[in-house]
Amino acid sequence: MRLTAGSPSRLGASWDGRGTNFALFTANAQKVELCLFDGQGRREIERIELPERTEDVWHGYLNDVSPGQLYGYRVHGPYAPEQGHRFNPNKLLLDPYARRMAGRLVWSDAHFGYRTGSAREDLSFDRRDNARGMPKAVVVDEAFNWGRREVRPSVPWEDTVIYEAHVKGLTQRRDDVPPNLRGTYGGLSSPAMIAHLKRLGVTTIELLPIHGLVDDRVLVEKKLVNYWGYNTLAFFAPEARYAQDNSLDSFRTAVARLHDAGIEVMLDVVYNHTAEGNHMGPTLSFRGIDNASYYWLKPENPRYYDDFTGCGNSVNLSHPRVLQMVMDSLRYWVEVCHVDGFRFDLATTLGRGPNGFDRNSAFLTAVRQDPVLATAKLVAEPWDLGMGGYQVGGFPSQWSEWNDRYRSAMRRYWSGEGSLIGEISSRMTGSSDLFNHDGRVQRASINHITVHDGFTLNDLFSYNSKHNEANGEDNRDGSNDNHSNNCGHEGPTDDSAINALRLRLRRNQLACLLLAQGVPLILAGDEVGNSQNGNNNAYCQDNETGWIGWEGTGREGSDLIDFIAHLTAIRSRFPQIRKQRWLDGRRADGSYGVLWLTPAAEDMKEQDWKFPEGRFLAYVLGPVEQNDPPVFIVLNAAPEAIKFRMPKLPEYKSWQQLLNTADVKQTAADFPSGSETTAPPRSVLVFSGSA
Template identity: 85%
Template structure:
């Protein structure tokens, strides 16, 4: 027989070498049809009703379907938005477990389950077939020859330095990357790019979303795109626009080559919402398969969604099958694609229960016990837009979290704001006020100054105001609270003093990021002064605004690659910066974890922390093991030089300067213990103790 019942045990399209099993979850459907298409995806060849239903999984096995076959689903059920159901079998739907997508979405009103423009809008019913303009799922052969050399780097958390990048934007303008690889998965692992990453000293590249995505209709009509990719429609399929041929194999080849170079690959993943938007959005997959199961619906009026994400709807991980989909997706990227970690966009939404954020939620519990995910790095963006959404410091010990408190404090400090030394001291020592509980380690906080969302580092010190006019929203989008400082001129300038100050402040931010305890994250392009011309929300700019500009690469005074490489080397040299134990002060035996010192090298008292408008902070991180040198760190955000004394310690006769951000090259001057010297205006200094 050509068609048999198959199995419900594995969702999606699973080829076993002889035929393909199809399985789709829907608790509220009445019938499911599998639709097979020709190789171009233009002509529907046949519809086959899935013959079996087991525990709300509809399934069937076709013995003549092999890899390369294009398919979709039509799902029958009630169209009753007021009850939360939005079935419409006229709409071809993507398999949530699709491993590969063929074609792109061609926008038309046919993608909406209701008659657009009708008097009652989404309560009406549309009978148009949307199949011609829909991408199709593709049956794939998941086998891949990883080769003998591919070994996962398994970088310890304490040694991890993350580099956040967009697949296309990173290499689109790199002239030393072969033209055919620019903007692709292959460009990430080109020899020039790997050499650059190694020169920086980063250990992991974190990619903005690469799950299958669509461009919003509004953006397409404005001739823009959903460039960042936070508009997922397929949680198992690598986005095809970054591949020259087979996306899955292209991505895995890149992972293998980066692993060979000792660099881990992390993915920014968006499980909190989908590309289907709010109740007026299109019906592309989940909404038409089982709207009431996949999304959080308003209890009082299920026609509407509970929107914790700001994107119109929220994925409901309290449903066991929806949770299964997310967990299956995560394991797929680890087991099939050898990914080393994930950064979870708006992670608070994933851990919501009926009463809000829940540390014992089904999602966090499932992750905690999963043996596959136990081997990878997990990073939460610990907030969403719902009630009680800000949860920095609240995730379990298995997780690390983006530390926006570090970002805010450091931006304010180096932009010239005073009376912050208490806050800065916490941020430089792993933010123990946020993360020192429940057996969490110092790696819990992911320190960052800039990320994809917001100003680049160059723009942070070039613009006081956002300039997002190119986004088509009359500059209303993007944050107004940037803690930036244009140093006297808004935007580009030829004034050498302003340019020098801007470079100095960028170096200070780099220095603090690498000298701070916690896990550092760099934004791609900051090392070469990449600018977005003041746009702090370039999510739709798949062009010169959003791509990394490499014009300063190799230019003296403008390319900080070597400077960052020196900082990452210092971080490796001084284990107390990377230590996963929390610091303490002076111990009974005279040893110490950290000593906070006044400019006269005396241990700080309570009154010293309240010094009016204080901008000077100095401290010693003591050795963590025998033979290790202490490091003395000085931060001076004041616009004038400040005299200070080197710590006088009997066991260390000299302090060797290993960092001075005001010099082009790190000065290697030796100072006697207890010597007087000066911290230049707006500078970061570091000294290593020696016997």
């Protein structure tokens, strides 16, 4: 009775205290074998055919298998690529529901289901065993002591300030993190790192992918790695390279410590494609388990993949069991790991059906009604590379979206382009042109200037062109459309005037980001002038290029930590900046949501919006509650100073200056209503009304 039928109800390996149930979905297989390995994962010690099949789930229960057991699968079925089937039992396969991975992928030709070098390419069949070089799944005990104090922060959307970071790159070069913790989950939640996040005013840390991944063979052969992690193989397993020992418990310990500090944890998740690549890629998991179910295949020729992602394949969430896997994964990270939200890479792919993107697709509908995900923050990267892939503003009301229209407009504006004040006005007030529909509010817009993909803020004003030579692709990779401005010199310089201008422009971008309605996202390292030496695609740079250089901390001209803290304090003080209702102008009772003003403090008219090469924008955000003061914001992207008049509002006699990005010391000043003053060249000013 060692082996019994077990249950199909929970996929993966589930230990119940006495034994382990194994269950694997595959609709087109003919036989499934469970392979057990020794503690080092080098020797296959037993191969067991799963005895039962229930609604395409193959399952069995072993009463003597306990946590720590390494395992994989061999799946038998037709090898017929032209029909979409790529079964090859010579290939050990990773369980899609693996909770932990042991070992790393050691590349060899044995990982390919076909004979590499064959004239028949992937239509040939390879009989070599790949088990020795494959990572194995690990049976786990999911129990974890969260402690009595662990309380999920549950930060309201309107108060959220997101900080995007890479687990390793964040602390690898921080001197105040113990050497043994640098680059790990432990370093992420170290006292020094938590203190830094609290000082900035960050509420939520968004981590680049930590799902179990593999490094592309082409990168390994160049002595590079898939540093960013957008090459997922295991949707339930925390990546082991960031852990000192047990990756699942190490990650959960980090989450608990961040939660104790009131900081939320979001994950950047990659459900749109897998690490198996195109039809010439390796057979590591999904391809050998049930290729025709897991992936979008071309209807006219299922040998090939519909590639909406640019990564060789696209995961087919219109299949019920594939959808179940993704939903099970999301719930697992929320329920078992206490994650607070997700940013979905290339989210348009997840919402695709047979006729393209559908905002009522199976995935988006499933998320909308799921009680576990009801409190999770959901953020879409609202595009992919397929037809109709650009969907900014097209997701349902439960979602927020990365707003690249904000990024593009603000980059162009502060790089010196004129005639943008109309668009800038929309971007600073939540982008109603994109999101004011279906009950959506400003939090739908995730505003950002820089993220992992592209220039850092320092490099945005230091380079006109990308410099990605270190990636080994002859500088062909990475975007050419950066809207950057090197301020007169390419790269670092000792010219004090250029450096002063660069610093002011960095301040301006950060000021706009934290003053804009919507949800701000800050790229880790921008607060200390981190540079990637002009590399705008450092996805493979697991070195000092990709790691944050904290040397700028405390150095004049680089350190903007206190400046950002000042901005987050302003944002927290004034509810109209965090408002979750769309703005209107003057109302019949004399109140207002926003007043757009000319330099003479008069209401802007149509001709004012069309002012040739206009670069000056000024507006007042009205009080939310009766005792709230108004906020007056001035943006001057012109290269010269512009005189303007302070607004005259009956109940406010003066305006207190809260911010002047041209003033390093942030000197306090008061201006009588109606008085004239000057906006310095390329500056952001903020004032609060005083009775």
